[in-house]
Amino acid sequence: MSGKIMFTNPLLPYGPDPWTVCHDGFFYYTHSTRTNLTIWKTRSLADLAHAEQKVVWNVPDNGPFSKNMWAPELHYLDDGTGEKCWYAYLSAGEDRDAGDQRIWVLENRDCDPWQGEWQVKCELTTPDSKWGIDGTVIELNGQLLLCWSGWEGDENGQQNIYLCRMSNPWTCVGKRLLLSEPTIPWERHNHDPDPNSGRNHVLVNEAPAFMRHEEYLFIVYSANGCWTDDYAMGLLTARLDSDLMNASSWTKAQQPVFKTSVRNGSFGPGHGCVFHTEGGQTWLLYHANPGPNKGCENERTPRLQRIHWHRNGMPDFGVPAAGKMKMERPV
Template sequence: MNTSPWPNPFIEQRADPFILRHNDDYYFIASVPEYDRLEIRRAPTLEGLRDAAPVVVWRKPASGPMSELIWAPELHHIDGKWYIYYAAAATKALDALNMFQHRMFVLECADADPLTGRWTEKGQLVTPFDTFCLDATTFLHQGKRWYLWAQKAPDIPGNSNIYLAEMANPWTLKSAPVMLSKPEFAWECRGFLVNEGPAVLTHGERLFISYSASATDENYCLGLLWIDMAADPMQPENWHKAPQPVFTTSYENRQYGPGHNSFTKTPDGQDVLVYHARNYTEIEGDPLYDPNRHTRLKLITWDADGMPVFGTPPADHP
């Protein structure tokens, strides 16, 4: 059964997809297989993003902390300016813990058009511990701007946990972070102990955070956190965590490792899950360097209790 009104794949060879709707236009940004640049597409419709020409707005420098493996960018419009959050490393080499060495960085564009405007580097977004860090997003809630990301904790096993902090400005934290989730269930610990790629969705009286778990092969899947809109998000006990994944590999539909999602809306207000997945499992070498994590779209529905229903990744179709 086809549960997506869009072609699947939607955009090929674009992982970690992020779609922003702003002033009736849709903007698309994602990881490119070369991990060497940031590019943006814009179209007046979701469907138009498929054929929109990508515009390169930044390329990695030849050396320095942002010179390797540019991962999982997000584009945000904050207080009249544009910002791109992205992870970058100084090297492709792994560290003593056998992990990549990424940190989070921020670009700013004060011009009206982010495709033609001038982007300036605001530098690293510093957090309290200097460890592997990636997949940041930002959102407004309860009148405050929040920063939500994944990072390695020195004293917690695994690759990354999900953290939340209030922001002083779009490139600086204001509060100490709180940890919202760490890999603890078996489905979060397949291949690697991973919680990453958080994305925010609100519905009714709840705020939801989806996140990706486990290794980036067919084990990759989505988990879910949620909190009452009026509750204090800086109190971890106010958060709820689904004990089972909410979006997983479909062997029947040949969709493997769905994850690293964002959310957008149709013009009539329907919620859209934006994610990547492969259509095969036979990966040679490191899954990270396999380019065929394609961007895919799927409508989300809501049950009678106001909880999101992610369903099953639909099969490839034109």
Template sequence: MQLLQPLIEQRADPCIYRHSDGWYYFTASVPAYDRIELRRARTIGELPQAETITAWLKPDTGPYSELIWAPEIHFRQGAWYVYFAAAPSREIKHKLFQHRMYVIRCTDANPIEGHWEFLGQIDTGIDTFCLDATTFEHKGQLYYLWAQKDMAIEGNSNLYIARMETPDKISSAPVLLSKPEYDWEIIGFWVNEGPSVLQRNGKIFISYSASATDANYAMGLLWADENADPMDPASWHKSPTPVLRSCFEHKVYGPGHNSFTVAEDGVTDLLVYHARTYTEIVGDPLWDPNRHTYVKALRWDQQGMPVFGSPSMQE
């Protein structure tokens, strides 16, 4: 078995998207939480050395001027979109974690060289803390999937889904898919966050992350039949146990906030996630920069279910 090394150091919440042009596009949270960075390469192995550009830099003050978190890049309906969470400056809200979701767009073919425009907030119809949006298309319909606080539900965030009218506007009421309920989801913080979608083997899979962002951070899994209605909560099954968690033997801790991509062979599914290599965090974990990007192969069992394995091992 081969031990994994970080692909890119100090990049949390990683998103790798392989486009039809054959390039891999990468974005993630930067340690300063002040901008959206993008890079691209012909292979995943070339991403660490790829030129990095700033697609968007936060303003000094205002409703989206603090803690730029978890950008995700997607190509939808002929344009590039990056979804991200941002908090207002403290003179507005006087509280640190008041994030809302925002989106920027690039209509040029090459988003590294093209012009990005700020489109504004994605209004979910719920005016509370929210983050970690992703989008996916299923049977011709575009869906928005994200984490948000519900004041009536204990905990910090739950997972919701909605249909989209356009890539920057939802067109239905949010539907609750999952909330923190198992013991492994409520250590330190009660969260379901960081959803990512993979459609394979006649199913729609949603991975997500739970608990505090230390060694207790772990990944869970939802799945539905591809012919079921994604907007119906009854369509979804939830694993009662985590599918990826810390490996204390090889010192890879708190794996989570993943995305999925495919290898250069166009066949092998890849799991992209962040993790730390130590547990002794000094000070506020929020400002510890050492969550690194990892990439490993995702395997499948005979029932067509994903096998995540260990965060420290290639297999």
């Protein structure tokens, strides 16, 4: 491997729910902080530990999006008038126990997300207006689609993956489509050591992320309680030329595509996003714990791993790499 430029995971000592987007030669990176939107700016994600970072927006002291600010994502989108600007999608609420989480939209009309001013655009009211988190969007042939994790009704018990259309980056239209429920045995791990914990009654599908390759559209999602080492990633697949708002167009993998590797010391890998390099590579950015029984708290770190492709167009995520294992940088 002489002459190859290498990197090792993790990229930072802390960073749950990592997200990145490449724009004008820079990677803009963010993750959950609960209290603000912080953006890192770097030419290479492998150098994230040395990147400049900037707090561009803080949650208010009180109000409907003042608590539990999770899973921010950055997207550079047409505002509906033909002009592009930046949008951040984040999950937040007013309840410290996260019982009223909704998806909120921030807007920045500058072409550089480090410049200009980030302002609250609105709550992203999803069809049926239920509890919702982890909103992500994709633009396909001029049509925006939103995917998120939400409840069917008004009380917790199960998080599902939903899809709907959008008329602009902050407005949903039509009905929501149920894409995935945690019904397969591998998706139903939610045991909490505390027998009185409400988590023992919660089943989870969350953190959807779009991925395109050739004639397919994929949604990578996470399942099981993040408080368990069984937190892992599943896969939904549809052909790009199919009716994406028809549930029969989607196929669900019956086994996880990325899961804990005890041998490599990578536990609970999940909440990923996918990006493509100028050289044509596909990479997964995700978080994982460095040991067992670490849960959802302060040891989840952001990591990179390349996705390879089978001849039939299906992805091969491999096994989560061990920390400090040298790998070739994205090119």
